[in-house]
Amino acid sequence: MELRHLRYFVAVAEELSFTAAAGRLGISQPPLSQQIKDLEDELGTALFERTSRRVELTAAGAGLLEQARAILIQAEQAALQTRAIGSGQVGLINIGTTGSVLLGSLAELIAAFGERHPGVVVRIHEMGPLEQQTALLNHRIDISFIRRPRHEPNLITELAWHENVGVVLPEAHPLARYRQLPLSALKDQNLVFLRLSDSRFARYLQDCCIEAGFMPRISHEVVESYSLTSLVAAGLGVALVPESVKRLSRPGVLYRPLKSPTPIADVEMMYRPDRSEVVERLVRLARNVLNPVA
Known part of the structure; x- marks a missing residue:
């Protein structure tokens, strides 16, 4: 049973006329009659009672009509959904x-x-x-x-x-009085750092420190950049962070940009x-x- 068979069947069932159904479907009557006969042969039962004057649904045909309509609606919905997914709309x-x-x-x-x-x-x-x-x-x-x-x-x-990298430090830190800092200013500071074993970004920041003339003195390591501000607020060191981290408002902590050449995030x-x-x-x-x- 194909969807085409069901569409043809529903058209005839609603029109109760092969001639009218053929016109509605845009096909000639003989192919329509053959398709309905093929459907009846496949199902093993008559769907219509045909006389020279009228066409009526059999009990089997009336039972199929409701299901055929539901199947055609589901098929159309599936087609619309598929097209929407394919086009990126859903x-x-x-x-x-x-x-x-x-x-x-x-x-x-x-x-x-x-x-x-x-x-x-x-x-x-x-x-x-x-x-x-x-x-x-x-x-x-x-x-x-x-x-x-x-x-x-x-x-x-x-x-x-x-995104650039900046430094987060306690509000009372001596370096906090500067509006902008060179990376080399952190040479003698304890740094709280992203975990080097997990983060290529952390290893990049370490390399930037080395290029600035010092090996970072790492006191603590964490997994996430936003966790660094908590350690800074606790007085455990200063931290190199992406500039977006400055959106985290935390009392007692300041963000300062770095002078060029600035590490990037x-x-x-x-x-x-x-x-x-x-x-x-x-x-x-x-x-x-x-x-x-x-």
Whole structure:
């Protein structure tokens, strides 16, 4: 039984005339009659009582009519849903990121995307950088926003937005009186740092310190950038952080930008080459909203 058979059957059942049904369907009457006969042969029962003067539904035909209408409605809904998913109007997108990246422009991007595509469900998954790349390759997430990602030839990487690195220090710290600091000013300071074993971004910051003439004196390590401010507030040291972390308001803690050459905390977006139309729409929006100059 094909959908074509059901459409033809419903037309005849509603018109109770093969001639009128053929006109409604835009076909000639003989093929229509043959299709109805084929359907009856397949089902093993008559669907219509035909006389020279009228066409009426049999009991079996009346029983099929309600189900045929429901099937055709479901088929049309499925077609509409499929086209909407294929065009990126509806669907699901899984985003991998870290909490500190959400402090930046990602939250605004997700909000803007939701306004433009209300039919798309967005799920955020907080996970470490290496876990994000593995999840992308395993199709557990669709796109990742990450700092200093490891090169992966099977993934596409491009700039999402630019961000500088600054320093967070206690309000009473001697360096707090300066509006801007050179990185070398942190030479003799205890630093609370991202965990070097987990973060390529942390290792990059360590290299920046070495280039500035000193090995950072790391007192404590954490997983997330926003956790650093808590340690700074407790007086355990100063911290190098992405500038978006300054959005975290915490009493007794100040943010100061670094003088040039300034370490960068750029956020990259990573996705698979076989991305869906939904992901492609998010990528295009990110290019236009977050990094319009690129």
